[in-house]
Amino acid sequence: MASSINGRNASEIFQGQTLLYKHLYAFIDSMCLKCIVELGIPDIIHNHGQPITLPELVSILQIPPAKVSQVQSLMRYLAHNGFFERVRIHEKESYALTAASELLVKSCELSLAPMIEFVLDPTLSNSFHQLKKWVSEKDLTLFDISLGSHLWDFLNKNPALNKSFNEAMASDSQMMNLALRDCNWVFQGLEFIVDVGGGTGTTAKIICEAFPNLKCIVFDRPQVIENLSGSNNLTYVGGDMFKSIPKADVILLKWILHNWTDKDCIKILKNCKEAISNNGKRGKVIIIDVVINEKEDEHKVTELKLVMDITMACVNGKERNEEEWKKLFMEAGFQDYKIFPLTKYLSVIEIYP
Incomplete structure (x- = not known):
């Protein structure tokens, strides 16, 4: 034996x-x-x-x-x-x-090299040595423990790293150009959209080029959009999404809600609902984010989504499955939603008041 x-x-x-x-x-x-x-x-x-x-x-x-x-x-x-x-x-x-x-060729249009440079910056990657302490500390994020403040506050105080973050997000947004070729219907017929947390406007510029008659506001922290100039149908507005969001027919939230707790997400979504309830039209919120679906996704795709979930948990956010998304929408006062595939690991979610 x-x-x-x-x-x-x-x-x-x-x-x-x-x-x-x-x-x-x-x-x-x-x-x-x-x-x-x-x-x-x-x-x-x-x-x-x-x-x-x-x-x-x-x-x-x-x-x-x-x-x-x-x-x-x-x-x-x-x-x-x-x-x-x-x-x-x-x-x-x-x-x-x-x-x-x-995707790592820096001179190419679709380059994710800035994402590598930001995520693997030792200032951030070394923080993961504090996971044991983090799980024992109530309410503190991993970066509160390792850097002494929330990640967003730390970026605000460190211009070089903040620049690297914005370049990383812009590089990821370039992938939207490829994704949107097959789902232009998401933005078809819209007149006015606000891209909340839109960074330096990479995604918004792609949308505006595809739909020249669509007016778009990029809404982000004042220090992110300062010194940025718009165009005929693109403008930049600084503000705080937890206080209010500019009025529009449609609100876009790309890779935003996974950064935040359920409580924070509900507040953001309520402000979105208020922003699209301004002219009697039935507006909508478009979310581009992860939807965990372990039963249907390929093993490698689920593996990526789950490791992203751990990453987001370190800032007290999370990746969500459909039931968790639905709970957020209902608690924020929305009545209906639809989910569509976008890329290998991202989905488009439309929610309606």
Whole structure:
């Protein structure tokens, strides 16, 4: 009979060890991404115009000979995980970009490199060493504990990091251009929209370009929108969404509500309801956010949504399933809602008063 411990055979135990070590060393995945962005490797391959050999890559990077094998290990690991493709050019092994690493080319329109740079800034990423203390402290966010203030207050007091945050959010918003090509109906026929928490206006500009007759206000913290200039159908307004929101036919909340507690979300939604109840029309609120659906989503998609849930929990926010969203809407006074898929992990939710 095969030996067992605690009723589990050796095969199960070794599988458990593999899973444990995979997550134990998962931080290396993030650091490898940060490394290739800092080295500019995706840009180098992109500018090379074709797959690049390791000798060509290390020559451009001016890597010391003693570190060439370490760069090879980095590239091999990231290729194994889908960030590069190993191909043969003239019988030489070369590295090509994949869909994932193309998103790290800084010169491309759809670049998420700023997201890597912001999320993995040591000031923020080191905060996660305080998770044990955070779960024991009532009401405090992770950043209250690690940085001495809420994340938003900390960003307000640190212009360089605040700039990095805005660039990260703008890079994510560029993905909306691709997503909106297949769901223009969301904004079809609208006259006046307010993009609450719209940052520097990347999403709003995309919407305005697609719908030139649609007037749009980007509404965010005064320090975010200062020195920004609008256009014929785009204006910037500073304010506090917890106090009031400019009047409009439609309110857009992209990646906003997951940052906040249920209580805060209900307050924001009530202000949204007030803002669209101004002219007798049946306005609506458009939410672009995560909807957890473990029964129907692919395992990897659910994995992403759940890790995002932990990230949002650290600022006392959360990702929500449909029932949790519905509860918020009803408590804020809305009567109906519809959910539509948008990207692999984001959905569009329309709610009606």
